[in-house]
Amino acid sequence: MIQMHNVFMSYQPESSALADINLKIPKGDFVFLTGQSGAGKSTLLKLVYADLIPTRGQVLIDGVNLTRLSRSQIPQLRRSIGVVFQDYKLLPNRTVLENVAITLEVLGWGKRDIGKKVFHILKRMGLEDKVNATPLRLSGGEQQRVALARALVNDPKILVADEPTGNLDDENKEAILQIFKEANNRGTTVVVATHDRRVIENSHRTVIRLDKGRIVEVPNVQG
């Protein structure tokens, strides 16, 4: 479960990126986070995987208070959270297989198991023939799917995605959303930040709307 209590976040003293955020996202839920550019969506997601520590307030993941985590405890938390970054963050010098394998290498998996698991997920993403390609040779949709494969390969407890459908055509958007749904069906809590209204309208999922760093509309989830 993801919980935030009275969370404030400021990058600079005079302006706040997030103000008085209170929310509870139950385990296994699928939530959209929406709002204009600069509303604080990415900042909120970064708080979930401890890339940022709030200026004030508490962030709890499964009851663990992230503001009290030591630096050495953060890696452990991140291993249970899959993140799809807005800019994908694929390593250009590594192959698709190596990019996805990173998540499992960090966990200490053996080479053979990594190979099997990565190939399996790439097949699920329709990328089995791109295993040895480097990201720069892939289309935007394919790169997005590689980023998704990397986030999902270890079946994380939470999946966080920042504008995952931003630059994709309708067909690719649908494919990506389908992958999110499947992950959610397997028990992963999914939080997707997007400003794409059509994606939200068709999904019939919980929506958290942010405006200038504050939550303005949270049907069913605000605790």
Added chain:
Amino acid sequence: MSKANKGAVRPKLEQEGFFGRLSYFFSRAVANLRQNVFVSAVTVGTIALALLIASLFLLVYVNLDGMAQGWSDKVQVTAYFDQEPAPLAVAALKGRVQALPGTAKVIFVSQAEAEKRLRSRLKGQESLLEGITQEVLPASFEIRLDREHRDNESVAAYVRKLKQIQGISEVQYGEEWVQRFNSFMNLFRLMGGLLGAFLTITVLFIVSNTIKLTIYARKEELELLGLVGATRFFIKAPFLIEGVLQGAAGAVISLLALLACYYTFLKNAGDFLGINPASAGLSFLPATHLAGVVAGGILLGFIGSATSLKRFINV
């Protein structure tokens, strides 16, 4: 919601254990070198060039120092006796001189020996020796000092002690030459030390900055590893191994280049420059120095990587 989610739990831990992890980090480092060929080549090239300059300096310094040490063999003390001591007394006196700290070798020159030497030196001008008998020439000890006792103060202190031995009337040791020679040696070592220190700082600066730039070029990789849950050690280890490999490769290349320079230009430079006509040119670096250069390269790569990584790892 209640579905089991065990994905984050590892099914197998093949990579765990010291050797398993080490082999993973090593293969990762080698793969990184392969995938970043250009950047790695720049780093290795910079280390090689920097170490080549440093080891060229070392080669010249070691040779000049060796040569200067050879000159210091000329520092010799001669102690003259009032009267030639009896053979038994010679042995006793020799023992006393040898017991003085700093004595390397003592040779007794009797009056007869002194005359013989003089005659052989003045061969062809025997008329000059008319009327000279061996009684005129005093017997003496020719004393060679060990290397640590050839500086001004040590020689002076040695001579003071020598004069206290009964029967020795006069001591000569070319005071002025010793002083001049030692001033030259001090200046030479000071200049060598300064130049060496300057060169070391320059090498450190250039290499650490090159490594910093190459790591900066891969800062996204460092960031990503942190975001997928890698520990600091997990992120750093392959980079440090890369640094060590690059340092070792740079050092080996620099020594090969030095060897090439040596055989092409330097081997006969001694004769050419007339520095030391007695020797057959400059000699190559001794094995301990070669090992030192390789160790220096490895250390450079390791420390350069370690300090640069500090800046870019946020985990």
